[in-house]
Amino acid sequence: MTAVVLESVSKVFNAGRPDEVTALTGVDLTVEQGEFVTLIGPSGCGKSTLLRLVGDLIQPSTGTVTVAGKPAHTARADQEYGIAFQQAGLFEWRTVQRNVELPLELRGTSKRERRERAREMLDLVGLGEFASHYPAQLSGGMQQRVAIARALAVHPPLLLMDEPFGALDEMTRERLQDELLRICASTGTSTIFVTHSIPEAVYLSDRVVVMSARPGRITEVVPVDLGPRGEATRQSPGFFTGITKVRRALRGDAVPAGATS
Amino acid sequence: MNRRGRLVLGALGAVVVGVLLWEGYKAVGPADGLSLAGARVLPRTDDAAMPHIATILSRFADPELSGGDPIWLVVLQACLFTLRSVALGFVLGGLVGLLLAVLMQRLRIVERGLLPYVILSQTVPLIALAPVIAGWGGRLSIGSYPWQPWMSVTVIAMYLAFFPVAVGMLRGLQSPAPIAEELMRSYAAGWWQTLVKLRLPASTPYLFPALRLAAAAAVVGAVVGEISTGTRGGVGRLVIEYSREATTDPAKVFTAMIGAAALGLAVAAVIGFSEFLLRRRRVRA
Numbered sequence: 001m002t003a004v005v006l007e008s009v010s011k012v013f014n015a016g017r018p019d020e021v022t023a024l025t026g027v028d029l030t031v032e033q034g035e036f037v038t039l040i041g042p043s044g045c046g047k048s049t050l051l052r053l054v055g056d057l058i059q060p061s062t063g064t065v066t067v068a069g070k071p072a073h074t075a076r077a078d079q080e081y082g083i084a085f086q087q088a089g090l091f092e093w094r095t096v097q098r099n100v101e102l103p104l105e106l107r108g109t110s111k112r113e114r115r116e117r118a119r120e121m122l123d124l125v126g127l128g129e130f131a132s133h134y135p136a137q138l139s140g141g142m143q144q145r146v147a148i149a150r151a152l153a154v155h156p157p158l159l160l161m162d163e164p165f166g167a168l169d170e171m172t173r174e175r176l177q178d179e180l181l182r183i184c185a186s187t188g189t190s191t192i193f194v195t196h197s198i199p200e201a202v203y204l205s206d207r208v209v210v211m212s213a214r215p216g217r218i219t220e221v222v223p224v225d226l227g228p229r230g231e232a233t234r235q236s237p238g239f240f241t242g243i244t245k246v247r248r249a250l251r252g253d254a255v256p257a258g259a260t261s
Numbered sequence: 262m263n264r265r266g267r268l269v270l271g272a273l274g275a276v277v278v279g280v281l282l283w284e285g286y287k288a289v290g291p292a293d294g295l296s297l298a299g300a301r302v303l304p305r306t307d308d309a310a311m312p313h314i315a316t317i318l319s320r321f322a323d324p325e326l327s328g329g330d331p332i333w334l335v336v337l338q339a340c341l342f343t344l345r346s347v348a349l350g351f352v353l354g355g356l357v358g359l360l361l362a363v364l365m366q367r368l369r370i371v372e373r374g375l376l377p378y379v380i381l382s383q384t385v386p387l388i389a390l391a392p393v394i395a396g397w398g399g400r401l402s403i404g405s406y407p408w409q410p411w412m413s414v415t416v417i418a419m420y421l422a423f424f425p426v427a428v429g430m431l432r433g434l435q436s437p438a439p440i441a442e443e444l445m446r447s448y449a450a451g452w453w454q455t456l457v458k459l460r461l462p463a464s465t466p467y468l469f470p471a472l473r474l475a476a477a478a479a480v481v482g483a484v485v486g487e488i489s490t491g492t493r494g495g496v497g498r499l500v501i502e503y504s505r506e507a508t509t510d511p512a513k514v515f516t517a518m519i520g521a522a523a524l525g526l527a528v529a530a531v532i533g534f535s536e537f538l539l540r541r542r543r544v545r546a
Contacts, residue, residue, distance in 0.1 A: 089438065
């Protein structure tokens with residue numbers, strides 16, 4: 001079964017008003033089960049909009065979004081996906097443990113199971129011993145890991161990530177990339193990942209979806225085949241070839257020459 | 262402990278400064294005050310206008326009238342009588358404020374329609390409103406229990422107390438970041454769940470300042486309410502009664518005023534303490 005199918009999806013904000021914006025147009029995209037797909041493109045190309053459409057946080061103007069074989073709305077109601085944003089967005093009045101438990105609580109999971117699952121997820125992101133801390137007591141990188149643990153807590157078949165490592169320093173970022181790949185591989189989770197960083201996109205993905213702005217659309221899909229990732233991958237020729245390909249794809253559509261900022 | 266020590270020292274210092282200012286001005290100020298172009302800009306300092314602090318304090322120990330209870334007891338009883346209206350008015354006003362805030366947060370249209378009236382409600386002069394409320398109350402009864410004057414006072418206290426809570430809580434309920442709301446949406450959380458798990462906890466930083474304002478407003482409302490409805494038994498009534506004796510017994514009215522101030526401080530202390538308890542529970546990690 002495919003994880004996500006978008007068919008001729010478009011999204012227009014403020015339709016019929018002077019400030020009408022076509023955020024996305026003619027988007028067709030399929031994400032296979034267990035696949036890691038990255039969305040990359042300049043600001044305003046609709047990457048985040050696309051992610052929010054999949055999560056049914058906004059509705060498409062035309063076209064259909066199917067998640068786990070169901071309409072996006074049903075999929076959201078069934079909590080078929082976990083989501084993480086650029087800011088960790090933890091609830092400061094809850095401990096780390098209770099933050100991770102939140103999606104389970106809303107699902108009506110029993111207290112004992114909640115506690116076990118949160119423990120398991122915190123161990124997975126290496127924060128088991130910080131369970132009773134409050135978010136304010138953690139560093140930005142640790143908070144982001146808690147947010148990822150929270151997104152994974154319901155064991156969702158699909159993970160949506162909107163620049164989750166954008167605000168982190170390079171070292172933390174690379175470590176979290178490896179952790180994320182390990183987690184996705186061990187749980188078989190499909191992932192849609194939004195980023196601004198070309199190396200990050202190439203390193204993480206099975207496929208890099210390159211988008212361009214005004215109107216937002218998919219211009220190219222670059223497959224990446226680097227095998228299992230590791231420290232050596234970041235130095236390998238294949239990695240740099242991938243980066244070059246994505247960069248070319250991005251530049252090829254950078255609306256009029258000179259508009260690169 | 263050090264912090265607490267400094268706090269106690271600061272509070273004592275403030276009292277000492279207040280006493281020094283009072284007595285200092287009384288010592289050096291002109292006995293007849295200072296009038297410029299017919300308008301008095303400085304108060305008179307004779308014993309009738311500004312009794313010595315010591316006189317006021319010793320007045321607490323003397324009987325109210327010859328042979329009656331000592332003043333401190335009378336004032337204390339009056340304060341406790343007023344406290345009933347303050348406490349009830351505060352609690353009910355807080356609940357009404359909370360309810361209005363939730364309603365306004367839930368429905369944009371209610372916010373637009375209701376908020377101007379909520380603000381308008383506070384611009385109506387209390388002095389004009391109090392007799393109206395007392396008049397309406399006089400025609401009501403709760404079951405077979407007839408409406409009591411102190412209930413009118415409670416309604417007035419409530420009328421003032423609901424406002425800061427409604428406005429403060431509305432801001433608090435609207436305070437979660439859009440990302441937190443999206444997160445709740447991604448969990449398919451309904452309105453009630455979002456309210457309980459996100460909006461209410463997120464609004465506590467707004468709640469306590471609002472409650473402190475509401476407590477102060479409830480005290481003012483109760484005291485002024487007692488004065489303007491002529492309700493017997495409370496500290497507001499004492500202020501009026503004692504001020505009539507100001508020419509013969511100038512220290513007396515100050516005892517009632519100090520009592521009213523102490524009532525306000527006591528209520529503020531209760532709010533402060535409950536905030537302290539909640540904060541401590543949260544920070545404990």
